[in-house]
Amino acid sequence: MSDGDASDDLTDAEAVDGVSDADAGTGDTADPPENDGQRFDRLPATADERVVPGRPTREELLEWWEQRYGIPPETWDGHTFWEKGNGKLWAFAADVVSPIPVEGLGLRILRARQEHWKPSTNAVQRFGTDATRNVVVLDSEEATRFAKGEDQELPRWDGDWGYVIAAHEIAGDSEASETPRATGEAGDVEPIGVGLYLHGELRSTVPKGRREDLS
């Protein structure tokens, strides 16, 4: 995976998908406002309030987390959502003026403005514990390979293709179940990061700066 910036796991999506950022501009003479990469803009609540073309809405974001991973919308009740950079979305635990020209605002949670939205490693580690769908539970050896950034054959997965939450059981789990499940919910396992599942293979998207050899 050609991840040049180890601190930015959201860039992986481009390398994986080969999808460039959707250009919001239409080329009309009366140009609509475009995303400004130098500042954070709060996402509009709904499509009716959208001003910048192509900008995801809060409603779409909450729906996406629920549809893709079963994360309940109320998980995000305490968070506002922001865009900086094209399609880089951030979750912030407070609300501030918009736009706001700062270097960081909360946690980068996903990359949008491409066909398949890609959640970040840090987002699924923090919020993926509420996921009930598209959670691939790995055994100890698989989990170690995943954390190292390695891709691996995983034919047993019969869920959706695309970006999945890789998780494992870790000692100290408060509600650890007796047996690891091949597929299922993340409630009693701990999310490790984001995998891309394609053609029987689970690709690790753990960014370079987060990879560890835990064997």
Next chain:
Amino acid sequence: MQPLERYASLLADYDAFQAACERPLPSVVRVNTLKASIERARDALDAASVAYEATDWHPGVLRLEERGPGTSWPYFHGWLHGQEEVSALPALALDPQPGEVVWDACAAPGSKTTQIADLMDDEGLLVGNDNNLGRLSALRHNAERLGITNLAVTNQDARNFSFKPFGDRSEDEKRIEAFDRALVDAPCSCEGTIRKNPDALERWSMDHIKGIVGIQKGILRRAIQATRPGGTVVYSTCTFAPEENEAVLDHALEEADCEIREWDAPEGFETDPGVTEWNGEEYDPAVELAHRVYPHRNDTGGFFCAKLEVTA
């Protein structure tokens, strides 16, 4: 070790101080309770056969016996953060509450910032500022690894910190024009880091200290101005030099609207009072309420920490 001999006059047990300065520091981690309880993190370390010992004064600050924290699952999950033991002190003195607006004036690389976020339960607004753009990426990386979502990162000179990005003097109801609390963990001569970094004193000079004192005073002054009356400002350094510690507080007491408040260090953590006289200078007696941390008292690095209240 030459510069530290200045402190023989402050310490009856200077030999013990000197001996401690020559020992390496234990590797220490702090549990990030935003992602795992202290109990869960400790259970996971036990299961991974990572040997540790909790510090006498904080159940979530753990001394590791051997390897660094990076090579364990609890660390990978962001349940732990490598942080020098003594540097856990200023965030405790600051005592930030969930929902408040808090400033960390010199935040990178973020050990104290992320501890503040943890103490705020990730609720409210934490502004992590640093004037060094390169170090900000370390701050962001650490904060994101620990799953923190209430941090806004700014890149300003703390001495002239502006609320303009936050909409001050606008009509916007979401504007922010003052902090409830501020931490000034000031750039300093770093004498107290000698156990971690044996080269720490190589570039030590009184001229360097004189230069940095101006910056320290400037940042503390701005923090006091930017904090609401009744709010808290904590001043800390990792150095022993009274010029950078008590003298800076003395200056703030004289020039700014603030008073030093008593703050008890955690039970089991031994500190010495601030000094009121140094090299023929006399300081405001209130500086005694500050805490000096010498390496031989708790087997940590050296530190200085004081809690102030903004009075107007």
